[in-house]
Amino acid sequence: MRHLDLANVRLLIRQNQYSAAARALQQLPESTVQMQAGVIALLRGKIACALGDYEQATSATHAAIMALTSAAARMDLARAYLLQAQIATSDNSSDSTMLAPLLERVIHIADQLGHDAFLVAETLAMSSLLRRASTANVARASDWLRRQQDVHLAAQALRIDDQRSVLVVRTLGTDQILLDGRLIDVGWRKAREVLYYLLAHASGASSESLREAIWPDLSPQSSSETLRRAIYRLRAALPQDTIVSQGRQGYQLNRGRLRIDYDVDQFLHVLGTHSTDREALIAALELYHGPYLPWSDGTWSQDLRILVEQRYLYALRTTAERCVHADAHLDGLILYQRILTVDQLDEAAHMGIMHSHVALGNRAAAIAQYQTLRRLLNEELGLDPGPEIERVYRSLLVIS
Numbered sequence: 001m002r003h004l005d006l007a008n009v010r011l012l013i014r015q016n017q018y019s020a021a022a023r024a025l026q027q028l029p030e031s032t033v034q035m036q037a038g039v040i041a042l043l044r045g046k047i048a049c050a051l052g053d054y055e056q057a058t059s060a061t062h063a064a065i066m067a068l069t070s071a072a073a074r075m076d077l078a079r080a081y082l083l084q085a086q087i088a089t090s091d092n093s094s095d096s097t098m099l100a101p102l103l104e105r106v107i108h109i110a111d112q113l114g115h116d117a118f119l120v121a122e123t124l125a126m127s128s129l130l131r132r133a134s135t136a137n138v139a140r141a142s143d144w145l146r147r148q149q150d151v152h153l154a155a156q157a158l159r160i161d162d163q164r165s166v167l168v169v170r171t172l173g174t175d176q177i178l179l180d181g182r183l184i185d186v187g188w189r190k191a192r193e194v195l196y197y198l199l200a201h202a203s204g205a206s207s208e209s210l211r212e213a214i215w216p217d218l219s220p221q222s223s224s225e226t227l228r229r230a231i232y233r234l235r236a237a238l239p240q241d242t243i244v245s246q247g248r249q250g251y252q253l254n255r256g257r258l259r260i261d262y263d264v265d266q267f268l269h270v271l272g273t274h275s276t277d278r279e280a281l282i283a284a285l286e287l288y289h290g291p292y293l294p295w296s297d298g299t300w301s302q303d304l305r306i307l308v309e310q311r312y313l314y315a316l317r318t319t320a321e322r323c324v325h326a327d328a329h330l331d332g333l334i335l336y337q338r339i340l341t342v343d344q345l346d347e348a349a350h351m352g353i354m355h356s357h358v359a360l361g362n363r364a365a366a367i368a369q370y371q372t373l374r375r376l377l378n379e380e381l382g383l384d385p386g387p388e389i390e391r392v393y394r395s396l397l398v399i400s
Contacts, residue, residue, distance in 0.1 A: 002032045009043050014125070018047050038067030042080050049087055057087050078109040079122055089129045089330065099129075103138045116140065120147045128331060131286070135334050145286050146170075150181075165239050165258040171196060172263050172308070173290020184237050190214055191230040193296060195253075198243070199262055200304055204252030213300045263287045264308060271315050281319045282331065285338075288312050313342060320352055329359040344376055351389045358396070367396050 005028055012021035025043060033040060045060035061083050068077040085102040110116035123130055123144055130148075133141035150168070170176040177184040177192065186192050193214050198205060205213075211223035218226060231251060235243055244254045253260070270284035292305040316339050323332035333356035339349035350373040357366035370385070370393040377383045385393070 002029075002036065005029075005032060006036060006039060006043070013043065013046055013050070016050070018050050022047050038064050038073060038080075039076055041067060042076060042083065045080070045083050045087075049083060049090060052090075054087055054090065057083070061087065074109050074113055075118060078106045078113075078119065081105045081109070082119065082122060082126075085133075086126055086129050089126075089132050099133060100136055100138050103133055103141070107140055116144075120144050120151065124148055124151070127282070127286075128334075131282070131334050132330065135337050142289065146289075149287070162259055166261060167238070167242075167258050168261045169196075169199060170263050170289075171293050172267065172288050173294070175293065175295070179238065186233060186237050188230065188233060189295070190226070191233045193293075193298070193301075194227070194230045195234055196293060196296075197300065198251060198253045199260070200264070200300070202253070202255070204246050204250050206246075206250040208249075210251070213298055216298075264292065264304070267308065268311065271311055275318075278319060278322045278326065278328075281315055281322075282335075285312070285315060285319065285335070309342065313339060317348070324352070324356065324359075327359075329356045332356045333360065345373075345380060347373065347386055347389055350385075351392060354389070354392055354396075363396055367393065370396075 005024070009021050009024045012018075012024060021043070025040060025047075028040070041060050041064035045057045045064055048054070048057035048060055061080055064080045065077065065084070068080055081102050085099050085106070088098050088102065106119065107116070110119055127145075127148075130141050130145050134145060165180050166178075168176070168178040168181075170178075175192070177186065177195070186195075194210060197210060197213055201209075207224065207227060211218070211220070211227055214230075215223040215226055231243060239258055241254055242257050243251055246252055267284050267287045270280055274280035274284070288308075292308045293301050294305075296302075316335050320332045320335035320339070323329070323335060333353060336349045336352035336356060339346050340353075343349070350369055353369045354366040357363070357369065370389065373389070374385055377385060384390075
């Protein structure tokens with residue numbers, strides 16, 4: 001009964017019913033309060049953090065860590081450190097430099113336990129925290145975000161009761177093909193490129209266009225034979241009738257044969273249909289982990305790589321602006337910082353970072369960002385920052 005009572009409180013918190021969760025905690029038997037002091041303090045910290053009472057959340061989380069450390073409850077201790085990291089991300093007045101050390105403690109505990117699946121579940125409602133951690137290059141943050149995308153995909157499949165196999169294809173900054181959760185090792189890179197080309201051409205592709213796109217330097221006879229071998233290898237790895245022939249002149253992916261979760265399609269679809277939905281755009285931006293198929297030097301892949309990167313940068317900028325207008329300055333800061341990972345000389349992004357730091361109460365970081373821009377422009381182009389960002393910098397210097 002003690003565990004059921006605590007599970008009920010956790011469920012209420014996950015359902016965002018914080019007042020009901022607080023009442024349920026107050027109604028716990030005294031024996032439960034005494035024997036589960038660390039867990040109860042952790043739950044109180046979660047409720048306080050969700051309600052924006054960061055002082056109370058910090059106090060409760062500290063008490064939880066003290067109790068859970070002595071009790072050697074490793075999983076709940078990891079959750080407590082994770083909550084501390086969330087407080088550091090949510091509370092503008094807190095020391096956000098503690099984010100990385102706290103998450104490293106969480107990861108260390110997970111390594112001791114031998115698994116971190118519970119942390120993937122625990123951070124499902126902490127997307128802002130993971131975005132900040134990923135930007136700060138915290139180990140596993142990007143991995144947890146990817147695995148959460150798989151969780152959402154699985155949940156969606158359960159809701160629509162679709163029994164077809166699921167083909168997951170990840171090409172943005174990576175190269176992964178999974179069938180029903182299992183990695184497919186096609187092996188031959190050119191065979192994978194045939195699959196990616198067919199994904200990029202939903203209506204199908206002629207044999208000639210495939211040969212010219214992927215084997216432009218081979219003779220027609222050699223490229224025809226090579227294409228047939230690539231198709232044979234793909235058909236052996238994928239469910240039957242996934243790749244169908246279009247007469248004798250081409251091939252097409254049979255999208256009715258299986259459900260396809262393709263990161264490029266998802267990314268471009270959300271950007272095109274949810275251009276005013278800030279949360280949907282932020283979720284779509286998490287799909288972009290780097291350039292499209294960075295190893296492919298074909299003209300077709302280079303064109304798609306440029307298109308996706310341009311859409312990514314535009315979405316980053318517009319979403320960051322929306323975050324700032326909505327006073328979500330931390331999310332705005334993260335998005336502006338991501339622009340610099342693509343173009344470190346983007347003055348508008350540097351200025352966005354400066355404004356975000358000022359809004360978050362960190363004037364020193366804003367000044368440091370200007371100095372970083374000035375150094376980069378001088379080293380790369382021999383130029384000084386533009387007059388607008390110079391005015392912002394001068395105004396920061398005169399603030400007492």
